[in-house]
Amino acid sequence: MKVKYWPLAVAFCAMCIGCTTLKRNDNPAAGQELSAASLQPLGRYLVNKDQNLELLSSAAHVGFRFEGTQVQVIASAPYAGGHSYLQYEVDGMYQKRVRVTGQQDTLVITAPAAGKHTVWVYKTTEAHSGPLVLHKITGTNLAALPAPKLPLIEFIGNSITCGAAADPSEVPCGTGEYHDQHNAYMAYGPRVARALNASFVLSSVSGYGAYRNWNSNGPTLPQVYEKVDFQAHNLQSWDFAKFTPKIVSIALGTNDFSDGDGKTPRLPFDSAAFVKAYVGFVQNVKAKYPQASIALLSSPMMNGARRQTLENCLTSIKNQIDAAYPTSKPVALHFFKPMQASGCTGHPSVAEHGIMAAELEPFFRKLL
Template sequence: MKLKIFPLLALSFFFLNSARAIGFDKGIDTLHASALKPFGRTIINVAKKLELISSAAHFGFKFSGDSCVIFADVPNAWEHNYLQYEIDGVYQKRIRIDGNKPRPITIKATGKGEHTIWIYKATEAHTGAILIGNIVARKVKALTVPKAPLIEFIGNSITCGAASDTTDYPCGTGDYHDQHNAYLAYGPRVARKLGLNYLMSSVSGIGIYRTWNADGPAMPDVYEHLDFHANTKQQWDFKTYSPAIVSIALGTNDFSTGDGKSVRKPFDDSLFMKRYVNFIKLIKSKYPKAQIAILSSPMVKGAQQEVFEQLLVEIKNQVDALYPQDREVKTFFFKPMDPHGCTSHPSVTDHLILADELYPFYRAMLK
């Protein structure tokens, strides 16, 4: 028990003294986590910290002066995670947070006037939450995400922006999430270009009825759980947001041939369609007014690509027949891609290509 309590006490002591060191006692303002207005799957935990859970979950604030300080940490000493940020509308970089080396994050700005910062979670929910304690700066004030139509992106590692960014760790080095970059994934990119708000509901390796190397849990099994873990009791409150579009990009991992070690049954097209249609039913029960888009995969090619696209058309037809009064389901087929990221994933440059492909598709749906 003492081993579990000590890191928390040390962390609290560190935060207190770090705040004093940067001038907390000299009239600099403090913005507490409970006053932030985050967007994405988040919660305020029992310690009154903001937990950023889903990919690209974000919050904004403005301040005056040439710097601000953010107190962020991760739940365990042996973990690390990543935030990323933009300042005054310009994307900057990722920031690594190490559990065994808690330190305040100082962000420098150009000039001493007023500045706007948006902070994003760079990694996916299964990487673990990032905890935000408070923000210290002059005239610091929380920002609300501007009102705009919302698009929810449901998908796998491609949607997460996994294995896309080798800025800090080349492929084959570090941990899996060391190359995550949710901000520069295709979904957030095309949403920003369209002036939309976005919500990321994505899990690496997941499919509609199986994962890349196992029988499950698949997305329908975890979607209603706060952190996309099937054994998590806390459910996500779907009344939090009301998307105009729900975009589903699942299937890459269902078609996967596996890891070569686990027993892998042949792809089951009937089960794929059944689970996909039932998942869309679930989404419609949560968001009755949302328009549904189902996407193929740039990673599924050749004969599999033809089968995949045919199945999506059949799924669309089945759902449209079940909901004749609703707007029809839209389908989008990616062009095949030779990816340049790690482990056959799109790179951040590849994600820009995917976003540009999708832009006219979503723009037409909004009209």
């Protein structure tokens, strides 16, 4: 079922601004070129040996301006048989999600009228689905947009934070590949940030937890957090000096409580191990961002006794961190109202991410 979540103004704008994905042999009128390496990303990224920009984390994004009616974004998903997705805004209006395939695809963006325009391009999928590679922008009077001078919120979490399995509007649930239903732009974190006029980065991995994962004992999110792409085998670390969040939101626990696939041996949930690992992770985050406020979120997908146990654990974590850092701002807690998620594989849908964002907005507004 297609989820209708755009306001009428956005829908009208979507009729005015079109895009076409061209294959590598097409040659649209180019004009000037803007190197992707000269863009200024928000989110995790790296510049590869070919001087192309690899957007790594969910909703990692870059902005640029152009003049005229048309601009081209040259991108790729450089892995055999693979594909990625990007999403984009034109002049502050969300447009659509676009599939990127192969060594070179060209997204042609057409504005409704001549003049000066701004574009923001977002990676739709998560780090474990592979990078979205940007090669260059071609158009007229191009310039990279700097990261907005707004308070920054880092959202750490799992598949819910990624916006995974939320959007079956183009590829129905149960078909395609896991990342075909991702929609990072419409996940709760980016929506909260936009509502509060804040910037955001997502540091999230599907299936990962604080002391164990959905179907394994690790590596967990705390164990891969310092890796540039959250993958344990990568020797490259992320440079935490690139961004300084005002708030770090952490939402872990859903996967720690999971029963897994029923095939892999799974011990009962261990509250002490969960709290110990979570406390250690918060301490690591505080060491990197000593001035940031820490917010701990529960899970909207948990109900009953498990929900109560998670809330008790988070309260214990808050108390331990507050006691260890008496001069810091107290850890903030938010316990989600439970929901019966209707997205793919029991995840929140795009519409339900909107409900979560609306619930979180006053909570984060107070922290800002």
